[in-house]
Amino acid sequence: MSGPDPLDVEQVRKDFPALSRLVRNDRPLIYLDSGATSQKPVQVLDAEREFYELHNGAAHRGAHLLSEEGTEIYEGARGKLAAFIGADDREVVFTKSATESINLVAYSLTGSIMPGDEILITESEHHANLVPWQQLAGRTGATLRWFTVLPDGRLDVDPALITDRTKIVALTGQSNVTGVNPPVADITRLAHEAGALVLCDGAQLVPHHPVDVRALDVDFLVFSGHKMLGPLGLGVLYGKYAQLEALPPFLSGGDMIEVVRMEGSTFQPPPARFETGVPPAPLAAGLAAAVDYLTRLGMDNVAAHEESLTAHAIDALLDIPGVRILGPTTTKDRGGAVAFEVDGVHPHDVGQVLDDQGIAVRTGHHCAWPLHRALGVQSSARATFYVYNTHEEVDALAEGVRYAKRFFGV
The missing domain is CATH 3.40.640.10 (Type I PLP-dependent aspartate aminotransferase-like (Major domain))
Structure with missing residues (x-):
């Protein structure tokens, strides 16, 4: 993370009704699956x-x-x-x-x-x-x-x-x-x-x-x-x-x-x-x-915001023993999809534990089976970021993965 965020994310989030939801166990929704489909602002x-x-x-x-x-x-x-x-x-x-x-x-x-x-x-x-x-x-x-x-x-x-x-x-x-x-x-x-x-x-x-x-x-x-x-x-x-x-x-x-x-x-x-x-x-x-x-947000600002989140997520996940990032571990020529595997825990189990904490990620082969095989895995968990995500949510993701490891005793 470096420099001020180019987006007023707190203001942006007010435009997205879904982000005010309480989900599993009355936890606030942390939506990290925009690569599958994004949330919609009230303007849309x-x-x-x-x-x-x-x-x-x-x-x-x-x-x-x-x-x-x-x-x-x-x-x-x-x-x-x-x-x-x-x-x-x-x-x-x-x-x-x-x-x-x-x-x-x-x-x-x-x-x-x-x-x-x-x-x-x-x-x-x-x-x-x-x-x-x-x-x-x-x-x-x-x-x-x-x-x-x-x-x-x-x-x-x-x-x-x-x-x-x-x-x-x-x-x-x-x-x-x-x-x-x-x-x-x-x-x-x-x-x-x-x-x-x-x-x-x-x-x-x-x-x-x-x-x-x-x-x-x-x-x-x-x-x-x-x-x-x-x-x-x-x-x-x-x-x-x-x-x-x-x-x-x-x-x-x-x-x-x-x-x-x-x-x-x-x-x-x-x-x-x-x-x-x-x-x-x-x-x-x-x-x-x-x-x-x-x-209105400016696509340069959108890209810079996501790059900051992606850099934070890569660093936070790599700091967890047994976590492997699929893909580059820098943000050079790289966007905000961070797929990862946790040694000893199936991606679906990772996703279920995260969901219980209100954190929505994608699990599976993400409709890219040959790529997963080429990288030596069958499936992965994936977080994808967008204009409404925050660095606090990245920290919650990392803590959720740590909790999953503790939950499954690995």
């Missing part, structure tokens, strides 16, 4: 409720006032998301999740991948950025290859794996287990030199760090609204417009059409081409409010 809850109360018309579906207002709110949210990541409005597609965004790209690329082509991923991927590429390889006869991880969880970036056979490279912007931030821009440069596309899974990156898609130069970026203070059920796909324009539809029907005849149909340009059905405008209103909230 109010925006979604206000839509239903005052503007509940089907966006892009009518000429009456409520429909017009719904359209304005929906497209206004698109504009805010685009500005948040440095994109053009036409390059932002709303989906139901980051997972669907990845599947959209992987499925839509089916016709352009041939036997003998290669798909390159990494050993540190969430299953959502692994299984769709396995499926694409299976459909097309392409070969799936991957960068392996080093013992500290960082990528072993072997440039020789990127060849003229590589058609797409898909990698995380931040591991949900080790917190590692791979050199996305450097890998993207190598991929583009070989003529390959790049997709970045930003589900753990966009909520926590300033992101400029022009600087990263990736062709596609996906992320989830619910991990960045927004509602569940809305994801985002960014794509360079030329790349989106080259993709066929993923789902069809509804407003993604241009002209429909019995003999066949034509389709709208992006982003409408990929947005079937009545738009989820209430969710978009909530996510726009989340973007406003994060923008």
